Each structure stands twice: as structure tokens, then as C-alpha cells.
Amino acid sequence: MSDKLNIGNQELGSRLFLGTGKFSSRQAMIDAVKASGTELVTVALRRFNREQAEDDLYGPLSELEGVRLMPNTSGAMNAKEAIRAAMLGRELSKSPFVKLEIHPNPHHLLPDPIETYEAAIELVKQDFLVLPYIPADPVLAKRLEDIGCAAVMPLGAAIGTGKGLSTAEMIKIIIRDANVPVVVDAGLRAPSEAACAMEMGCDAVLVNSAIAAAENPTAMGAAFKTGVDAGRAARLAGLMPTSEVAVASSPLTSFLSVDD
Amino acid sequence: MTKQLPEWLTPEPWLNLEFSSADIERALHADSPNEKTLAALLSPEAANHLEAMAQKAQAITRRHFGRTIKLYTPLYLSNFCNGGCLYCGIAADRRAKRAVLDEAQLRHEMDAIKAMHLEELVLLTGERMPEADVPYLKQCVSIAAEYIHNVNIEVFPMPENEYRELAQAGCTGVTLYQETYDQDVYEKMHRWGDKRDFFARLDAPDRALKGGLRTIGIGALLGLADPRFDLLCVYRHAKYLLKHYWQAGVSISFPRIQPQLGGFQADYPVDEKMLAQFIFALRIVLPEIPLVLSTREAARVRDGMAGLGISKMSVASKTTVGGYSDDIEDSTEQFSISDERNISEFCDMLRAKGLEPVFKNWDATYRESASYMKPEA
Numbered sequence: 314m315s316d317k318l319n320i321g322n323q324e325l326g327s328r329l330f331l332g333t334g335k336f337s338s339r340q341a342m343i344d345a346v347k348a349s350g351t352e353l354v355t356v357a358l359r360r361f362n363r364e365q366a367e368d369d370l371y372g373p374l375s376e377l378e379g380v381r382l383m384p385n386t387s388g389a390m391n392a393k394e395a396i397r398a399a400m401l402g403r404e405l406s407k408s409p410f411v412k413l414e415i416h417p418n419p420h421h422l423l424p425d426p427i428e429t430y431e432a433a434i435e436l437v438k439q440d441f442l443v444l445p446y447i448p449a450d451p452v453l454a455k456r457l458e459d460i461g462c463a464a465v466m467p468l469g470a471a472i473g474t475g476k477g478l479s480t481a482e483m484i485k486i487i488i489r490d491a492n493v494p495v496v497v498d499a500g501l502r503a504p505s506e507a508a509c510a511m512e513m514g515c516d517a518v519l520v521n522s523a524i525a526a527a528e529n530p531t532a533m534g535a536a537f538k539t540g541v542d543a544g545r546a547a548r549l550a551g552l553m554p555t556s557e558v559a560v561a562s563s564p565l566t567s568f569l570s571v572d573d
Numbered sequence: 574m575t576k577q578l579p580e581w582l583t584p585e586p587w588l589n590l591e592f593s594s595a596d597i598e599r600a601l602h603a604d605s606p607n608e609k610t611l612a613a614l615l616s617p618e619a620a621n622h623l624e625a626m627a628q629k630a631q632a633i634t635r636r637h638f639g640r641t642i643k644l645y646t647p648l649y650l651s652n653f654c655n656g657g658c659l660y661c662g663i664a665a666d667r668r669a670k671r672a673v674l675d676e677a678q679l680r681h682e683m684d685a686i687k688a689m690h691l692e693e694l695v696l697l698t699g700e701r702m703p704e705a706d707v708p709y710l711k712q713c714v715s716i717a718a719e720y721i722h723n724v725n726i727e728v729f730p731m732p733e734n735e736y737r738e739l740a741q742a743g744c745t746g747v748t749l750y751q752e753t754y755d756q757d758v759y760e761k762m763h764r765w766g767d768k769r770d771f772f773a774r775l776d777a778p779d780r781a782l783k784g785g786l787r788t789i790g791i792g793a794l795l796g797l798a799d800p801r802f803d804l805l806c807v808y809r810h811a812k813y814l815l816k817h818y819w820q821a822g823v824s825i826s827f828p829r830i831q832p833q834l835g836g837f838q839a840d841y842p843v844d845e846k847m848l849a850q851f852i853f854a855l856r857i858v859l860p861e862i863p864l865v866l867s868t869r870e871a872a873r874v875r876d877g878m879a880g881l882g883i884s885k886m887s888v889a890s891k892t893t894v895g896g897y898s899d900d901i902e903d904s905t906e907q908f909s910i911s912d913e914r915n916i917s918e919f920c921d922m923l924r925a926k927g928l929e930p931v932f933k934n935w936d937a938t939y940r941e942s943a944s945y946m947k948p949e950a
Contacts, residue, residue, distance in 0.1 A: 335639020337927040359936040365690040368932040390787075390820060394939045401938050419788075419822040420815065420861040473637050526635045 316549065318516055320494055321442040321463040323381070323409065327352045328511065329541040330383075330496065332521025334360065335473075336530060339373050345524050346380060349534035354380055355412045355519065357387040358398045361405055371406065383444065385412035391425070392432035399436055411436060412466070413445040422472040426453050430460075437461035446498050449480035454487045454495075464493050466519060469510065470500025473522045477506045481513065488514040504533075504540025511544025512552060576756055581813050582775075584754075584805030587612040597622045601629055606858035611808050614854035615801045620846065626853035630882035633860045638884040641929045643863070644916075645693035645887055647727070648682055649894045650674050650713055652904055654699025657764030658752070660797065660830060660837040662907050663699055665766070669905035672894040673704045678901065679713055683720040685897035689889060689916045692933040693723040695748055697907075700766055701729040711742045718743030723935045725788070729767065730777035736784030743940055746788030747781040749774070750828065754806035755798035758840075762797055778814055788822035789814060790865065795848065796830030796839030804851055811862060824863040824885065827852055829870070845874055849881075856882035868912040872922075875912050880928050888930075889916045 318325045331351045336342035346354055354374055361384075362369040374382055384402025389395035392415065399411045413436060415429050416422040424446050430453070436443045442463040447453055449467035457465055467484055470476035477500060478484065488495050494516035501507055507518045520537055527533035577583075592600075592613045600606075600613035601622065613619060614626065651673035652663040663669050674682065686694060696713055698705040710728060717724045726739060727748040736747070753759050756771055763769045778789045791810055793803035807825060814823050829848055830839040843851070848870075856864055866875055866883045868890040875886065890910055895901030914922070920930040 335641060336929060337640035338924060338929050341640075358938070359934055360931075361936075362690075362692070362933045365932060368690060368692075368930075388935055388939055390939070397938045398936065401936075417820045419820075475636060522636065522639065525639050 316545065318494060320444070321409070323442065325352045325381075325517075327538075327541075328517040328545055329507070329537055330355065330498075330517055330519040331524065331534070332519060333357075333370050333374065335522055335525035337525075339367075339370065341530050342370070342525075343373055343377065345530040345534035346374070346377065347534075348531045348538070349524070350538045351534075352380055353383055353410070355383040355385045356406075357385050358402045358405075359388040361402070363405075375406070381410070382406050382408045383410035383412050384408060385414045385446075386432075387414045387416070387422075389415050390417040390428075391415065392428040392435070395428070395432040396435050396439075399432075399441060400439070403441065409440075409442045410463075411441045411443055413443050416472075424448055424468070426450065429453075430456060433457055433462055434460050444496065449483035449487065451483060451486040451490060455490060458491060458493050462493060464496055464516070465491065466496040466498035468499040469497045469506070472499045473526075474500055475502030475523060475526075476500050477502055478509060478513075481509075484510070484515070485513055504536045507537055507540040508544030508547070511541055512547045514548060517541075578754065578756070578806070582754065582806055582809050584608070584612075584802055584809065587805055588802060590616075592616045592618045594618060594621065601625055601857070608805060608809065611805060611854055611858045612801070614857060615804055615851060619854070620850055623846065623850055623853070626850065626857065627881055630853040630856040631880060633856055634880055634882055634884055637860055638863075639929075640880065640927055641931045642879055642883070642923055643693070643885040643931045643934050644691060645695060645723075645725075645885065646686060646689070646691050647695045647697055647867075647887060647890050647892065648686065648717070649697045649892060649896065649904075649907065650679070650710075651698045651702070651705035652894050652907065653702040653704040655702060656700040656766050656768050658768065659762045659764065660794065663905055667905065670903050671704075672901045672904040673709075674713075674894060674901075676712070676716065678895055678898070679716055681898035681900050682895065683717055687720050690932050691888070691916070692721045693725070693935070694721055695725045695727050695887075697726075698728045700768060701731070707731060707735045707738065711738055714739055714742040714744045718937065718940070722933060722937045725790075727790075730774050731780070733780040733784045736781045736786055740785035743937075744786060745935065745940070746790065746822065747778070747786050748790035748792075748826070749777050749781070750790075750792040750794060750826065751775060751806070751810070752794045753798040754793060754803050754810075758798040775810075778810075779817070782814070782818040782821045787820075788824065789818075790824045790826055792826035792828055792865075794828050794830060795843040795851070796841055799841055800843050800847070800851065804855065808855065808858060811859060822863075824865055825855060825859070826865040826867065828867065848874070849878065852878060852882040868910045869908060871911040872914060876922055876926070879923060879926060888919045889914070 360370040386395040386398040454465045470479040496517045497510045498519040600610045603610045725746040867887045892906040894904040
């Protein structure tokens with residue numbers, strides 16, 4: 314059975330997206346990308362370096378077959394900066410995607426909902442497939458869907474913290490109400506958490522630190538692939554409902570007979 | 574001059590606490606590190622837990638910054654100075670060879686820096702002088718910004734409007750060390766001139782951030798005063814800036830007194846082990862803050878500390894005016910470089926340690942737009 318993910322008009326075979334910062338070398342990054350089976354990786358515009366190949370993350374990724382690139386606006390502190398970064402990213406990469414990422418505080422890197430909303434309006438007008446990185450706020454997610462974002466990417470926890478699905482209850486509401494794909498972005502540490510996100514009904518997950526900061530990033534890339542695949546398969550298979558109490562084999566209502 | 578440090582800065586309540594080995598263990602595993610945590614980790618007792626501190630510092634650094642080291646280099650525009658800093662190689666009373674770069678010389682320096690592919694730069698001068706005042710700095714910032722993405726300054730304190738002018742010229746951030754937060758020592762060290770005004774320097778980061786600069790680097794020159802006093806102040810200063818300027822990027826450096834012209838001897842010498850302990854301590858209590866180590870330190874120390882708390886390092890530095898292009902025959906350096914490796918040697922070392930050198934981590938496309946300003950109440 315085909316289980317492709319559609320974002321806008323783009324079809325993806327893998328539901329694992331990768332971030333590309335924090336790796337010990339470009340080769341380590343490439344190896345992890347390959348092992349993960351991802352078809353969509355995101356690269357910060359600030360890490361595009363056209364003048365020094367050795368320092369450029371975009372170049373080696375763009376040569377990978379079957380992997381599409383999604384420039385991101387990390388480093389932008391407001392809508393205006395993010396829009397400029399998105400434009401430049403598209404010009405350089407020709408990608409239809411943009412990961413809209415506005416974090417005005419460079420330390421916790423949490424997304425600014427107000428600036429993100431304003432930038433999204435403009436970028437949708439400019440025909441980007443906009444994937445905004447957002448707080449796990451169900452109302453904001455709907456507002457972004459309403460103005461035409463191609464997906465929403467609520468955070469599981471703050472970037473680089475590895476605190477997992479701290480926002481699970483809010484993400485469940487976002488999933489329940491969404492008409493666009495929901496991608497959990499940031500906070501995941503273990504493949505089991507990725508599996509959990511997929512079982513909850515997320516359409517994909519985006520992982521960076523958990524792979525780049527693992528002891529063996531390549532092996533962790535492969536492990537996340539397995540986690541995402543297992544979680545997705547479980548979602549499709551249909552999980553058994555949970556119950557607070559044992560299910561009685563002789564139901565209390567068995568005395569109620571159909572009137573005869 | 575008032576001798577009272579403001580309440581938000583004073584380290585007094587945490588200065589003379591005694592810590593046991595169990596206290597250090599507790600500090601190492603603190604859920605919400607605070608001043609007391611830092612005081613414990615800076616204490617002599619914590620020196621017995623150095624390896625555990627190193628492990629923790631490395632794990633935190635890896636989680637927040639990945640396996641990367643951000644690179645930058647300093648560029649001395651001028652060593653003219655009327656300052657009276659006892660510890661400085663270019664103080665006014667040193668028999669220093671003075672020089673200031675003209676535009677052509679600056680462009681040669683930028684060519685040399687560009688040839689190393691560096692994309693982050695700190696422009697330095699001495700105290701405010703006619704040879705290198707704000708109009709000159711503005712011009713230098715604009716020129717440097719033609720060449721590379723991220724241009725910063727490490728100069729004299731100035732009013733908010735002048736910081737704004739520099740931000741508009743393309744400057745991203747300011748580095749300004751208080752040198753020491755101990756006012757008695759500060760007064761002794763800074764014998765004359767504008768720099769004697771402790772509070773004008775202390776408030777300069779506020780003015781820089783209000784003026785639209787994005788990042789502020791702070792630090793104390795280790796060796797001048799009790800380093801535990803100074804580092805508690807650095808921590809409290811950083812926390813204050815983070816609370817009051819929520820969009821500001823704050824970083825901390827660890828300059829340490831090294832021999833230079835004038836033969837200045839540190840009253841509170843900080844040895845390598847102490848330096849390492851202090852860096853680990855700051856990393857543990859401030860997991861998200863870039864910590865910086867310069868070429869003042871020897872190669873062996875720098876190699877060891879890369880990724881062990883330290884997330885950003887200067888490289889291939891010259892501390893003379895015109896040092897990159899050799900345009901100026903002779904100028905006196907501000908301090909001596911201990912790590913004289915060139916950029917490829919340094920990057921090879923990082924890579925051999927499993928760390929990726931990052932040259933470009935910011936983009937000039939973010940330069941011109943106005944920063945968020947708090948709405949007027």
C-alpha cells in the first residue's frame with residue numbers, strides 16, 4: 314500500500330525530515346542523512362556558504378539523489394528578516410519549500426508566533442510551500458492553516474533539549490483539528506519518541522540534535538527511520554483503545570435483553 | 574564614585590560560602606542552576622571534581638551547540654590609546670609603536686582575512702582617540718561589511734546613539750569586558766582617563782543593545798581580582814542582560830592575564846586547571862550561552878577545551894595593527910598570542926577531535942532590518 318506524504322503538491326516517501334546543523338563533519342551529516350532514508354532535509358540559510366565549499370552545508374546535500382532541500386530562516390529575528398532569508402534561500406536552492414523559523418531569542422530558540430504569522434502571510438502570497446516551526450498552540454496552527462501554510466510544525470520541546478514530546482496534549486489537539494500535515498519539530502531525543510509522535514497521528518517528524526549529538530549519528534539516523542516507520546505502521550494498523558479498568562467478560566448490562 | 578555594586582550584580586551573598594564534596598555533587602546535578610550552584614562549582618573544593626565537571630560540560634555543549642566550533646578573528650584598527658590600564662601593552666605610557674589603518678590598509682587586511690574564509694570579525698581599537706573615533710569606526714565597519722557577513726566591535730564605551738550609528742553601518746555586536754567587577758581593583762588598574770568610570774563601562778552593554786546591536790560579549794580579565802568574585806559578577810551580569818534584553822545574544826569570554834609589555838604580574842594568577850574549572854562551571858550554569866576562548870591561550874589548552882564548554886574560538890589572530898597583511902612595518906601588540914597556528918592547522922586539529930569548524934553562522938541578509946523594539950508603554 315502506498316503511504317506517501319503530500320505537502321502542497323509535493324510527494325514524499327519518507328516521514329522523517331532531518332535538520333543538518335551540529336554534525337561533526339559534512340561527511341557525518343551525509344552519512345546520517347543517507348542512513349535515515351529521509352527525502353527532505355532542512356538547511357539554514359546562514360549555513361549556505363557560496364564562497365567556501367568546505368564550510369557550505371548546501372552543496373553536498375544538493376548532490377544527494379532522492380533528497381529534497383528545504384531552506385530554513387533560522388537566525389531571523391522577525392518577519393522581515395525571515396522573508397528576506399526565504400527569498401534568498403529559494404533563489405539559491407530553487408526549492409519550493411521553506412521552513413519558516415523565527416526565534417528572536419538566540420538562546421532558547423523558541424519560535425515567535427506573531428512574527429511567524431506575519432511572515433507566513435507574505436510567503437504564501439509569494440507561492441512558497443510554507444512549513445512554519447511553531448509553539449504547540451492549536452489556535453495558531455489553525456490560523457496558519459487558514460492563511461495557506463502547507464503544513465504546521467509544532468515543537469515537542471525546545472530545540473536541542475531532548476525533552477521529547479513535552480507538548481503531547483497540545484499536539485493531539487493540533488492533529489485532531491488539522492487539515493494540513495502536522496510535523497513534530499524539535500525536542501525529540503529517542504526513536505521511541507518519534508514512534509510515539511507517529512502513533513499519535515503526526516504526519517512526519519523533523520529531527521536534528523538527537524541524531525547529530527548521538528554517539529553514532531549514522532546508526533541513530535537509521536534508528537529514527539525504524540522508529541518513524543514503526544509508529545506510522547502502528548497508526549495505520551489502529552491501536553487498541555486504552556482502558557482504565559479491566560474489561561469485564563460478563564458485562565454489567567447483559568441483563569438488558571432486546572425486547573422479545 | 575559609589576562603592577556599592579547594584580543589587581542585581583553583587584556577588585556578596587555567595588562569596589564566602591563553604592562547600593563540601595556533597596555540595597559539589599548536588600551542584601553538578603542541579604535542576605535549576607543558580608548563583609549558589611555556580612559558587613559551589615567555582616570553589617576550591619570543586620577542583621576535586623574536575624573530571625566530572627568536564628564530562629558534564631562536554632555533554633551540555635554537545636547538546637546545545639552540536640559537534641561544532643564557531644570561528645572568528647580579531648582585527649586591530651588602531652593601537653592609539655590614552656588609557657592608563659596597568660596591564661595593557663598599548664596603554665598611553667608604554668613606549669608603543671602606534672599605528673592606525675587607513676582605508677587601503679584596512680582593505681588589505683580584509684583581503685587577507687577573506688582569504689582565510691573567515692566570516693566573523695571583531696574590530697578593535699584602544700580608548701576613544703581622535704585617530705580612531707566613531708566616524709572612523711563607522712567607516713571601518715562599512716568597509717569590513719563589504720567583505721564578510723558578521724562584523725563586531727571591541728572598542729570604548731559610547732552613548733546609545735553612537736552604538737545605533739554603528740549598528741546601522743552594519744555592525745552586529747559588541748564585545749566589552751568590564752575587566753574586573755571589583756571596584757577597588759578597577760580603580761587601581763585604570764589610572765586615568767575615561768575608563769576610570771566604572772559605571773559608564775558597566776552600563777555600556779545596555780546602551781549597545783538599546784542601540785540595536787544584536788549580541789554582547791562580556792567577561793572579566795582573569796588575574797586582576799579574585800576570580801570567583803569576578804565570575805559570579807559575570808554570571809549575574811549575563812543573567813541581568815538576558816532578562817532585560819530578551820532578544821540579545823549574550824556570550825562570555827575568559828581572557829586571562831598573559832605576559833606583555835610592561836611586565837605586569839597578576840595579583841590573582843589563574844592557572845590552567847583553574848581556568849578549565851571556571852569554564853566548566855559557567856557552562857554548567859549557563860547551558861545555552863556561547864563560551865569563547867581566544868588565542869591568548871596555548872594550543873594545548875585550546876585543543877583540550879574545544880567542545881568542553883567552549884563553543885566559539887578565535888583563530889589565526891594577530892594583535893598588531895596591520896598584522897594580517899604586513900602593511901605596517903611595526904606596531905606594538907596589545908598582548909601576546911600563545912596559539913600561533915594558522916587557520917588550516919587549527920581546523921585540522923578540530924576535525925581530528927571530531928569537531929566541525931563553522932566559518933559562517935550568520936548571514937548579511939539579516940543585517941539591515943530593524944530589530945524588534947519593545948512597544949512604548
